[in-house]
Amino acid sequence: MNKQLAVLLIFFGVLCGGVLIASSLGGGDNYAYLPLAIGGDGSGEPPSDPGDGETEMVIFTWDGNVNKSDHGFPRAQPPDENGNWVTPVNYAEGTLHIKTEIVSQPVPQQDMRLQFCFWQEKDGNRFGLETCMKTINVPGNPGVTKCWSETIEQMWKKNNQPLEWDRERYRVAVPIKNGAGLAVSDYNGWEWNGEDPDEWYPLNLKATVIVVAKDAEFSGWDNYGGC
Numbered sequence: 001m002n003k004q005l006a007v008l009l010i011f012f013g014v015l016c017g018g019v020l021i022a023s024s025l026g027g028g029d030n031y032a033y034l035p036l037a038i039g040g041d042g043s044g045e046p047p048s049d050p051g052d053g054e055t056e057m058v059i060f061t062w063d064g065n066v067n068k069s070d071h072g073f074p075r076a077q078p079p080d081e082n083g084n085w086v087t088p089v090n091y092a093e094g095t096l097h098i099k100t101e102i103v104s105q106p107v108p109q110q111d112m113r114l115q116f117c118f119w120q121e122k123d124g125n126r127f128g129l130e131t132c133m134k135t136i137n138v139p140g141n142p143g144v145t146k147c148w149s150e151t152i153e154q155m156w157k158k159n160n161q162p163l164e165w166d167r168e169r170y171r172v173a174v175p176i177k178n179g180a181g182l183a184v185s186d187y188n189g190w191e192w193n194g195e196d197p198d199e200w201y202p203l204n205l206k207a208t209v210i211v212v213a214k215d216a217e218f219s220g221w222d223n224y225g226g227c
Contacts, residue, residue, distance in 0.1 A: 054089060055089060056211070056212045056216065056219060057081055057211060058209070058210050059210065060076055060207065062074045062206065062207040063207075064205075065203065065204050065205075068186075068197050068202075070201075071186055071187050072177075072184045072185030073173040073174070073176070073183070073185065073187070074173060074174050074176075074207070075171055075172060076171070077171040077172075078168060078169065079118075079168075079169050079171070082168045082169055083168070084165070084167070085211075087166070091212075092152060092166075092214075093153060093214040094151070094152055094212050095211070095212045096133060096150055096151075096155075096209060096211055097147070097148075097149040097209070097211075097221075098133065098149070098207065098210075099145065099224065100136075100138055100206065100207045101143075101206040101207075102139070102140055102143065102144045102145075103205065104142050105140035105141075105203045106201070107199035107200075108139060109139070109178070109199070110141075111139075112138055112178070112179075113136065113177040113178070113181060114135065114138045114175070114177070115133045115135040115174070116132065116133045116173075116174055116209050117130060117133070117173055118130065118132075118163055119170045119173075120163045120164065120167075120168075120170055121170050122164075126170045127171075129164070130158040131155045131156060131158070131162065131163050133148075133150045134148075134156070135177060137179075140200075140203065147221055147227040149218075172209075176200070176203065178194075178195055182194075184197065184200050210224070
């Protein structure tokens, strides 16, 4: 094959998404047409988004004092992971895993209860939609660690209305409650619900909350310092 024709074939191959490779095997001119994937893996498909296959993520952490100024709700506002939880990964029908560890409390409260909640704006009300995990007894003794989980579908929902998981949430928090399930808070005129806040706060707390997508398996607490 003359040089002019080879150049034309190579140019045509590049335009069509391939390259022409010459070989001298067999004592003659042999040419192979190979796909050319710019920025890809040779499959002809564009590179995938590294996040497309993610099925587990940390959505909340707390490591430090919960003070009276936190009003009984250590929180993130807005939440850190605040995207669409329906697609491309279905977290909306997944499972929440939570770990809490008590470092210290002024007077260890044996009936203290903790949970995790979401709030979302609806019709102009920033707290219009609310959903929460079940509460768990977490005594305020130093070193007490508790881990539990719950599917998002099983969580309590205000007025039986689920969050709209394809849009951002307003707040997430770990409500701190007494044995009666009442928030130890001065919000909404609650006046700490009969508790002495100086016996509860500052509460030095560590908390980690993880969401795992629908039909995915949690990698385990060993990957997050154990439980």
